[in-house]
Amino acid sequence: MTTKAARIEQAQKYIAELKTLHPCLYDKSFLRTWDQSPDDLRTVVLVAEILEELYEANVSCRLFDGGLAVSNFRDNSTRTRFSFASAATLLGLDLSDLDEGKSQIAHGETVRETTNMISFMTEVIGIRDDKWLGEGHAYQVEVAQAVEEGFKEGVLPRKPCLVNLQCDEDHPTQAMADLIHLIKHFGGIDQLKGKKVAMTWAYSPSYGKPLSVPQGIIGLLPRFGIDVHLAYPEGYDLIPEVVETAKKNAALAGAKFEVSHDMDAAFKDADVVYPKSWCPHSIMLERVKLPSREGPEQVALEKKALEMNTKHKDWECTEEKMKLTKGGNALYMHCLPADITGVSCKEGEVQASVFEKDRIKTYKEASHKPYVIASMILTSKLKNPAAALEHLIKQDKPRAPEF
Amino acid sequence: MTTKAARIEQAQKYIAELKTLHPCLYDKSFLRTWDQSPDDLRTVVLVAEILEELYEANVSCRLFDGGLAVSNFRDNSTRTRFSFASAATLLGLDLSDLDEGKSQIAHGETVRETTNMISFMTEVIGIRDDKWLGEGHAYQVEVAQAVEEGFKEGVLPRKPCLVNLQCDEDHPTQAMADLIHLIKHFGGIDQLKGKKVAMTWAYSPSYGKPLSVPQGIIGLLPRFGIDVHLAYPEGYDLIPEVVETAKKNAALAGAKFEVSHDMDAAFKDADVVYPKSWCPHSIMLERVKLPSREGPEQVALEKKALEMNTKHKDWECTEEKMKLTKGGNALYMHCLPADITGVSCKEGEVQASVFEKDRIKTYKEASHKPYVIASMILTSKLKNPAAALEHLIKQDKPRAPEF
Amino acid sequence: MTTKAARIEQAQKYIAELKTLHPCLYDKSFLRTWDQSPDDLRTVVLVAEILEELYEANVSCRLFDGGLAVSNFRDNSTRTRFSFASAATLLGLDLSDLDEGKSQIAHGETVRETTNMISFMTEVIGIRDDKWLGEGHAYQVEVAQAVEEGFKEGVLPRKPCLVNLQCDEDHPTQAMADLIHLIKHFGGIDQLKGKKVAMTWAYSPSYGKPLSVPQGIIGLLPRFGIDVHLAYPEGYDLIPEVVETAKKNAALAGAKFEVSHDMDAAFKDADVVYPKSWCPHSIMLERVKLPSREGPEQVALEKKALEMNTKHKDWECTEEKMKLTKGGNALYMHCLPADITGVSCKEGEVQASVFEKDRIKTYKEASHKPYVIASMILTSKLKNPAAALEHLIKQDKPRAPEF
Incomplete structure (x- = not known):
């Protein structure tokens, strides 16, 4: 079994490498890996690996003191659902699932509206929409535009990022x-x-x-x-x-x-x-x-x-x-x-x-998927993920009690 | 864009006004605006506005270290559902939705019982029951009586407050x-x-x-x-x-x-x-x-x-x-x-x-609804909301990480 | 009404007694009371009683800084569901409900797999499976074996404990x-x-x-x-x-x-x-x-x-x-x-x-059920529950705001 000290050392090596990269992930959504630069991808991998080391070393990664992580599963999911829930609890966000079963999201107008309505205190929206060719990615783009507009127009105090939890084109959390x-x-x-x-x-x-x-x-x-x-x-x-x-x-x-x-x-x-x-x-x-x-x-x-x-x-x-x-x-x-x-x-x-x-x-x-999702959230939310991760290590707060 | 300093200043002005009011909200449920005095309404508005300033200034408003916020939606809802979830995460409560689909709440006896059964660690119960004329408000009154009895009889360590998320008579979180x-x-x-x-x-x-x-x-x-x-x-x-x-x-x-x-x-x-x-x-x-x-x-x-x-x-x-x-x-x-x-x-x-x-x-x-709900919770739970809000400002804990 | 001081004193008396016992609960699941020694049962009772005193004294019991509490209700439940949710919020865990409705858990292979898939950041799995004679307990044993294997093989960083929320044989949270x-x-x-x-x-x-x-x-x-x-x-x-x-x-x-x-x-x-x-x-x-x-x-x-x-x-x-x-x-x-x-x-x-x-x-x-569940979690997760409980008393952090 790897000791805590060894894990922290490993995390610090990753952080050192992280600092050499120049990603463009901040304030962006993660929809397809091929929209991302090599440095973007390397950054998401490194941050995921660091979070994994910290979790295993029992160092709390709760950078948020509340805020919503909204999931919208338009197709069945157990694995990805729990990975998203895990990422949320890891970072200190509260999960809220949008059950479209009874709300009608039919045309552009309503996607735009619903997106704003679920986003007032939302940091991330994770969407699974993989069944219909030509639609899944398009839907996510539409949602991304809606939060962009909502933020720009002052409806949303903060802009939620999107994480693609599987569309018709890509399944980036799986591939990563x-x-x-x-x-x-x-x-x-x-x-x-x-x-x-x-x-x-x-x-x-x-x-x-x-x-x-x-x-x-x-x-x-x-x-x-x-x-x-x-x-x-x-x-x-x-x-x-x-x-x-x-x-x-x-x-x-x-x-x-x-x-x-x-x-x-x-x-x-x-x-x-x-x-x-x-x-x-x-x-x-x-x-x-x-x-x-x-x-x-x-x-x-x-x-x-x-x-x-x-x-x-x-x-x-x-x-x-x-x-x-x-x-x-x-x-x-x-x-x-x-x-x-x-x-x-x-x-x-x-x-x-x-x-x-x-x-x-x-x-x-x-088992890496929860960390990949958490990494996609952090790298979109933070200008300087390395500093945040160093802060967590320095803070050294146990996630689970050590009695 | 408004600066954090400007928002805090604005919040403090609102707090100053808040201190001049004499509301009777403490330990009460919020069912209809016409049951409330002008000072009650003014208080709910001010606290909502303060919470909005603090959220936008990224000051954590988590006054609770856990406890449940229970929602009971007897009619479809996306907007109000997310507003209630937002209010919960804002204040540090955990959301728990009562799905009556398969539990039978038929006559008075069972409302009384179920209410107690979901309330052992519950701070607030939000209810939407708007479909049947003559029933929605009556149901909420019945639930309010049940928590009153449960608290009085020592079943419940604390008395949850009720927030009307729409009944047959009023929709106070919307109107506010x-x-x-x-x-x-x-x-x-x-x-x-x-x-x-x-x-x-x-x-x-x-x-x-x-x-x-x-x-x-x-x-x-x-x-x-x-x-x-x-x-x-x-x-x-x-x-x-x-x-x-x-x-x-x-x-x-x-x-x-x-x-x-x-x-x-x-x-x-x-x-x-x-x-x-x-x-x-x-x-x-x-x-x-x-x-x-x-x-x-x-x-x-x-x-x-x-x-x-x-x-x-x-x-x-x-x-x-x-x-x-x-x-x-x-x-x-x-x-x-x-x-x-x-x-x-x-x-x-x-x-x-x-x-x-x-x-x-x-x-x-x-976008104001989450803050209105949070305000209704706080003004019922706290004898002195102004002091609590001042504490949050003084504490100045970031909700979202600032790296 | 009992004062906070009296409650803390009572809790301390229970802790003193707790220290005299020699339970074998650490790192174990709680499936049937008759699998447990008298000291085990006495320990679960005492820790539940202590948590109840601390909750009523408004002392936060959040020993966890996140992590999942997964519930799997294979039969309807309102009471036990809210008790499990209450235990989670009491301890600082986030609830995640596994809805099997659309995921197929049919044969051993898949139980083993699904169990691992929901357990990457999971501290406890609570299961209700009471309808089919000869199956409920057997299913829980299978899940327990799956997390055991997953942990041993390095899939799971930590091993979730199981809490039986009612099987065909026993209903230990009710009986306790x-x-x-x-x-x-x-x-x-x-x-x-x-x-x-x-x-x-x-x-x-x-x-x-x-x-x-x-x-x-x-x-x-x-x-x-x-x-x-x-x-x-x-x-x-x-x-x-x-x-x-x-x-x-x-x-x-x-x-x-x-x-x-x-x-x-x-x-x-x-x-x-x-x-x-x-x-x-x-x-x-x-x-x-x-x-x-x-x-x-x-x-x-x-x-x-x-x-x-x-x-x-x-x-x-x-x-x-x-x-x-x-x-x-x-x-x-x-x-x-x-x-x-x-x-x-x-x-x-x-x-x-x-x-x-x-x-x-x-x-x-x-009303004791939430504390019994929380006690079963803590006594499985902690080598030294008495020390953890003393830490909570010393820390004396209010759960609900006292303004």
């Missing part, structure tokens, strides 16, 4: 947590260059899943020098513009970026595999065009998506496939929950023995 | 926020005397809305010397007793109080217009008499209400009607959300251009 | 609150020996209620020397193993433990009566075997349970029956809500006049 997992796994951010990640589709019988996780991975990892091989069956394309941006950023960072329809080629010599199901692209496009967001037509379309999936049951992460990876021993990653063959479904994304080998590691992968 | 909006708009509470407010019905296609907002306005504003002209189509009477009380109080304060069925007459030379839909009185009376609170009979009655409304589509706040007001330039007010013609409905309460002109102002109008 | 009620009623824990409690079934028309309350009572009270007479109609057996354990523990403590089908015999010379309905045993066994947890078969079975109940309407706690008790004046206890004849139902568990006589006392009985 995944990145931190890789940093810890390989022993440092400088160890990532040249590592190969296989981001592949995998078979799922459960439901037509969003595209944001694979998009988040290809959008983020190459920027840290990681080679990515994206593989999926024909018909399962990601959003073309997102892939284009990922390619361009990979090139800038000198990372390889391949796309194929060959799971084996992706797995070949990979250091890391990330086999994960998503919905056929054509279905995603059809979904948003249906006259209603619920009802039998949507159910029929969902059924069609699952039927399409059944043609690709061989896209399973098996022991056999794992043998193709580097040393037969690649790190298995997943955003959870995974569809595990024989455990959570009859046939799924991953063979039970493969999952079980790295099961605990997938939990650790997820 | 509206009052503060007018104070800010006209440049001081001493500027209100002789101003004319047109509180009028307006057409809505959305649903049969409660009477509490217009009743709250006519009940409160005349007490500050504001002349009120209440206008509505025949059949849309408010509760007669409430109107009687409003008339009496207007007379006492030397304010004019007119009632007519003429929207134009109300708008004529008005400084402020408040066009807002409500349900026909006869329908409100029928609603409570139906054997069930849900089901087809209620739906049919609701449909009848909307049909009655359609006969009065000319009760719309148009540019044309606005020309009748003082200088053609009255302040437009609304408790939100408004039914805006061509925006949130085909035909509604207000023309889009009229709404848009004062849209931001309606947001500011709403 | 009931115990404290008896301690206060009889003037000390040393006054309990030889007192007779009649724990009896009673008629209810409302629903087939869990067995955990009577099981909790017979499992706990005899260990403090209280004689228990358990009486119920034929067919209403409790879980045999639980009754066996209770018998054994009663013998160890030198308490009488009788079981009969005779309500009058139970009431005869009783100091305390606890008449309370529960579901026929055979129905409880059938319930879990039905193919589905919802739907018409479950409804039909519930109907059958209520029909069986109707054969025993004479199991009512009447004035007549009360005359059989010691001095005709036994203390009436209930976990609430009670089915009160002529008040909450036509015919029920207790005659209205009997209930009314001790109604306020049943509220007080319930």
Whole structure:
């Protein structure tokens, strides 16, 4: 077990590095990693890592003495919900969930209004809106504009920042947590260059899943020098513009970026595999065009998506496939929950023995998310996060009682 | 932008005035403004204004180190819900929402019991119960009696105060926020005397809305010397007793109080217009008499209400009607959300251009509500609010980190 | 009214006694009272009583500077929900409710995973799972194993403790609150020996209620020397193993433990009566075997349970029956809500006049629950609760403002 002194020392090293960076995060929202500079991303990672050290050293990180952290989950969530709640309690904010169930947020006018109405004492709004292609990110932009206007016009004493808790394009809190997992796994951010990640589709019988996780991975990892091989069956394309941006950023960072329809080629010599199901692209496009967001037509379309999936049951992460990876021993990653063959479904994304080998590691992968969210909040709220973190260390207030 | 020093100075001026008043708010619940003395109302306004200055100056107002703020929303709410949550986090209380969905609160016995069961560590209970005429206020009185008994009998270590978050009779947190909006708009509470407010019905296609907002306005504003002209189509009477009380109080304060069925007459030379839909009185009376609170009979009655409304589509706040007001330039007010013609409905309460002109102002109008609620809590909980507020200023603890 | 000084003095006496005990509560979960030693139980009682004195003396007990208290209510709850929320706010934890409604927790794998996902910053998980015989306790054990593994494997920085908020076997927070009620009623824990409690079934028309309350009572009270007479109609057996354990523990403590089908015999010379309905045993066994947890078969079975109940309407706690008790004046206890004849139902568990006589006392009985929960949290989280409590007294920070 790491001692408190060692953790504080580690945190101070991170802070020293933090001071060398020039991010533009202050007073901004965090919607997509590809809107951020390398220094922005490095800053969010470092602050997350520092908060993690401080939490584990039992040093209170409550920089706020109240204020609201508002969440708006337009799609189910347990994991991210608790990560957001954790970030709030870590920083001293009080969670308030906006349940749209009965309030109607239909057109621009009302988004603008509701946003202001929930923001009078709000420091951060976390939004999950991942179901409808072309809408999730657009909605978050609209909310961001609304708080901008509200603040500018003097309605809001302070401007809440937005944290994207998954949209149709990106899932930045997941991708950043995944990145931190890789940093810890390989022993440092400088160890990532040249590592190969296989981001592949995998078979799922459960439901037509969003595209944001694979998009988040290809959008983020190459920027840290990681080679990515994206593989999926024909018909399962990601959003073309997102892939284009990922390619361009990979090139800038000198990372390889391949796309194929060959799971084996992706797995070949990979250091890391990330086999994960998503919905056929054509279905995603059809979904948003249906006259209603619920009802039998949507159910029929969902059924069609699952039927399409059944043609690709061989896209399973098996022991056999794992043998193709580097040393037969690649790190298995997943955003959870995974569809595990024989455990959570009859046939799924991953063979039970493969999952079980790295099961605990997938939990650790997820464990960074609360700190990533807290980091996104702090780096938006503070001009000088390093000074705030040094203050916490100096203050040295126990979070949990030490009796 | 106002400096912190200027805000503190302003807060201190308000505190000085606060010390001259003799309110009877301590240890009481706040159910209807007409149960309160002028000094009570003035106190609630001042404390709300002080809290607003302190929040904007980033001075922590957390006087409580824990304790529950319990909300019970028996009707949908987003705005008031977030205002209550904001007041709780402002003062250091933790929000706990009582979801009656599955617990049965049917007869007196059980209200009494449930009230005690949720109150062991509760400082305030906020209740919204506005749908059923003759019941909302009565329910709140019953809850108030239950905490009184529980405290007296030693069940409750402390007596929670009640804050009416809208009942069938009054909507005091709204009306008080509206009052503060007018104070800010006209440049001081001493500027209100002789101003004319047109509180009028307006057409809505959305649903049969409660009477509490217009009743709250006519009940409160005349007490500050504001002349009120209440206008509505025949059949849309408010509760007669409430109107009687409003008339009496207007007379006492030397304010004019007119009632007519003429929207134009109300708008004529008005400084402020408040066009807002409500349900026909006869329908409100029928609603409570139906054997069930849900089901087809209620739906049919609701449909009848909307049909009655359609006969009065000319009760719309148009540019044309606005020309009748003082200088053609009255302040437009609304408790939100408004039914805006061509925006949130085909035909509604207000023309889009009229709404848009004062849209931001309606947001500011709403922005005072968290402070009004917090003020109602503090003035009930503290014998000496002025001393507590001075303590906060002296303590000068930042709410949000200043790094 | 007791003064603050007197309360602090009383708390200090309790702390002195606390220091003489040797509990094994640290780092453990609290699932069933019969898993705990006498010193464990005495410790939980004392810490609860100390917290109650400190709360009433307005001394802040916020030992935590944030962290989550997660609740998972798999059955409806208002009372226990607010008790858990109260314990959280008392100690400085933030409440987060896990709504399983839409997340699927179906097999072991997923319980293990979800448990870790909600526990990254969690100090305590409170679970209510009382509906299905043979499952509630088993589920809690599974969750306890999951946090154990997560902590051991380094997924969780700290290990959350579990607090059983009612399972199929025990309802320890209720039973411990009931115990404290008896301690206060009889003037000390040393006054309990030889007192007779009649724990009896009673008629209810409302629903087939869990067995955990009577099981909790017979499992706990005899260990403090209280004689228990358990009486119920034929067919209403409790879980045999639980009754066996209770018998054994009663013998160890030198308490009488009788079981009969005779309500009058139970009431005869009783100091305390606890008449309370529960579901026929055979129905409880059938319930879990039905193919589905919802739907018409479950409804039909519930109907059958209520029909069986109707054969025993004479199991009512009447004035007549009360005359059989010691001095005709036994203390009436209930976990609430009670089915009160002529008040909450036509015919029920207790005659209205009997209930009314001790109604306020049943509220007080319930009022200890928040402190019992907080005590279970503290005694698991702290190696030295006495030192922590002395620290709170020395710190003497007001919870509510004293202006």
